[in-house]
Amino acid sequence: AAVARGLALAALLVLSPARAARQARRPNVVLILTDDQDVCLGGMTPLKKTNALIAQMGITFLNAYVPSALCCPSRASILTGKYPHNHHVVNNTLEGNCSSKLWQKIQEPYTFPALLKTMCGYQTFFAGKYLNEYGAEDAGGVGHVPPGWSFWYALEKNSKYYNYTLSVNGKARRHGENYSVDYLTDVLANMSLDFLEYKSNFEPFFMMISTPAPHSPWTAAPQYTKSFQNVSAPRNSNFNIHGKNKHWLIRQAKTPMTNSSIQFLDDAYRKRWQTLLSVDDLIEKLVKKLELNGELDNTYIFYTSDNGFHTGQFSLPIDKRQLYEFDIKVPLLVRGPGIKPNQTNKMLVANIDLGPTILDIAGYDLNKTQMDGMSLLPLLKGDKNVTWRSDFLVEYQGEGYNGSDPTCPGLGPGVTHCFPDCVCEDSYNNTYACVRTLSTSWDLQYCEFDDREVFVEVYNLTADPHQINNIAKTIDQEILEKMNYRLMMLQSCSGATCRTPGVFDPGYRFDPRLMFSNHGVRARRFSAQPL
Numbered sequence: 001a002a003v004a005r006g007l008a009l010a011a012l013l014v015l016s017p018a019r020a021a022r023q024a025r026r027p028n029v030v031l032i033l034t035d036d037q038d039v040c041l042g043g044m045t046p047l048k049k050t051n052a053l054i055a056q057m058g059i060t061f062l063n064a065y066v067p068s069a070l071c072c073p074s075r076a077s078i079l080t081g082k083y084p085h086n087h088h089v090v091n092n093t094l095e096g097n098c099s100s101k102l103w104q105k106i107q108e109p110y111t112f113p114a115l116l117k118t119m120c121g122y123q124t125f126f127a128g129k130y131l132n133e134y135g136a137e138d139a140g141g142v143g144h145v146p147p148g149w150s151f152w153y154a155l156e157k158n159s160k161y162y163n164y165t166l167s168v169n170g171k172a173r174r175h176g177e178n179y180s181v182d183y184l185t186d187v188l189a190n191m192s193l194d195f196l197e198y199k200s201n202f203e204p205f206f207m208m209i210s211t212p213a214p215h216s217p218w219t220a221a222p223q224y225t226k227s228f229q230n231v232s233a234p235r236n237s238n239f240n241i242h243g244k245n246k247h248w249l250i251r252q253a254k255t256p257m258t259n260s261s262i263q264f265l266d267d268a269y270r271k272r273w274q275t276l277l278s279v280d281d282l283i284e285k286l287v288k289k290l291e292l293n294g295e296l297d298n299t300y301i302f303y304t305s306d307n308g309f310h311t312g313q314f315s316l317p318i319d320k321r322q323l324y325e326f327d328i329k330v331p332l333l334v335r336g337p338g339i340k341p342n343q344t345n346k347m348l349v350a351n352i353d354l355g356p357t358i359l360d361i362a363g364y365d366l367n368k369t370q371m372d373g374m375s376l377l378p379l380l381k382g383d384k385n386v387t388w389r390s391d392f393l394v395e396y397q398g399e400g401y402n403g404s405d406p407t408c409p410g411l412g413p414g415v416t417h418c419f420p421d422c423v424c425e426d427s428y429n430n431t432y433a434c435v436r437t438l439s440t441s442w443d444l445q446y447c448e449f450d451d452r453e454v455f456v457e458v459y460n461l462t463a464d465p466h467q468i469n470n471i472a473k474t475i476d477q478e479i480l481e482k483m484n485y486r487l488m489m490l491q492s493c494s495g496a497t498c499r500t501p502g503v504f505d506p507g508y509r510f511d512p513r514l515m516f517s518n519h520g521v522r523a524r525r526f527s528a529q530p531l
Helices: 002-011 017-025 048-055 071-080 101-106 112-120 184-198 259-292 351-361 477-491 495-499
Strands: 028-034 059-061 123-129 151-155 165-168 171-174 205-210 299-305 332-335 343-345 391-396 415-418 424-427 432-438 443-449 456-460
Touching: 028 259, 028 351, 048 259, 048 299, 048 332, 071 112, 071 351, 112 123, 112 205, 112 351, 123 184, 151 184, 184 205, 184 259, 259 299, 299 351, 391 477, 432 477, 443 477, 456 477
Parallel strands: 028 205, 028 299, 059 343, 123 151, 123 205
Antiparallel strands: 059 332, 151 165, 165 171, 299 332, 391 432, 415 424, 432 443, 443 456
16 A cells, blocks of 8 residues: 555656657666576576566577676676676675665665666666665665665565565565565565556656565465475586586585485475566566556566576585576576567677666666666667677675684684585685686686685686586687786776777787786786775
């Protein structure tokens, strides 16, 4: 009811006939963001309705990535259109700038929703998980409503399905554990339908719906708890094998995994799929409502995730954070005006492109932004003459406890997420940066770690799509040097300099004299970025 009353006020807006006609022609945009949904390990399989209503009616990007395989840095990249080294959100903590006071002051006023509202005249609606530390008392609590949102229904802290608090336009509303009124994915669906019912019809709208699924604790709606009983995690070629020639954190995983670990990850995989069935229902309800309102044909719908996930790859039970395809690659489906149905696109795209794309759809001049990404609109429209990137940057700053993990005291300090069986998924020196390249001649990933070794991992994904063999010691030295230099350039890029030609592009220029060392890969520490 509160949602309906708030939205009804917007419907009372009176605009001049000329302005109303002008605004009415501008496309609406809906962005659905799931939490921890992979694409490499079958994460889209349960979503039959979503596939029919978005993918088959539009375009599927086959090479969509995130610049950091962790919730808060990735979500900050979506909102700002920037790489982590430019928005300075490095992990899921306040100290790592996740929804901190500094983030609120420096970045939030310039997110793409803020520009949509203030500069483009869009009414904007947010529902669901925002940033992991949103609502923290030290950062304004749930009373803080970021600039740019006309209607704000944000989850306090991290994903839950029951027993959570929402900020309803800055006021706390507590939910319990009654499925019919509290199950968060369904609550988000109902709020979204209310918005579409009561919003102003004189302004275009932007909706961002951010579901908890399929993030832990993997609580399915009661009608779906028996689904997929015979499903288990994929046993592909990198499942339950030793990560030889990889960074020490990967090598420390126990191989083969214990039966209890395998059962745990299989259960998690099944439950993740179960939670996604409610997302599928949400999509169906949303599309039907847009169609009923006569707005579907003038609305772009984007579907994506904040990062991927792994279940047993290189004997790591469950998590994200790593540099491999299963963690950095995500689904990206789009339908909307001018997009032909049943398309696929192999261009290298990233979630830093979402903000520029949506602003471009709204008619905003992208030259006025400081965003690192590129507008996908030419690709959506089928432009064959567009010049596109061949590489992008992946960067991650590892997390660890100062003390020993109480469940695994023998491991010592500096590691974290050591479950199950004391297999750690993160550490302080799990800090890395990569150039992910996809050109006509190369499908390559080059990564450097910020540790004592400056450990390097390189993968030729044409020959080795599951990234089993690290070829850092056998690949041509000249390519290694070029990739090292390109990584250095991307780590210091901003705006247009993030979109310069990659190593294998015709316009690329490499001067070996710019390298600090003439002997192999330059040993260096990553520059510490101030928050």
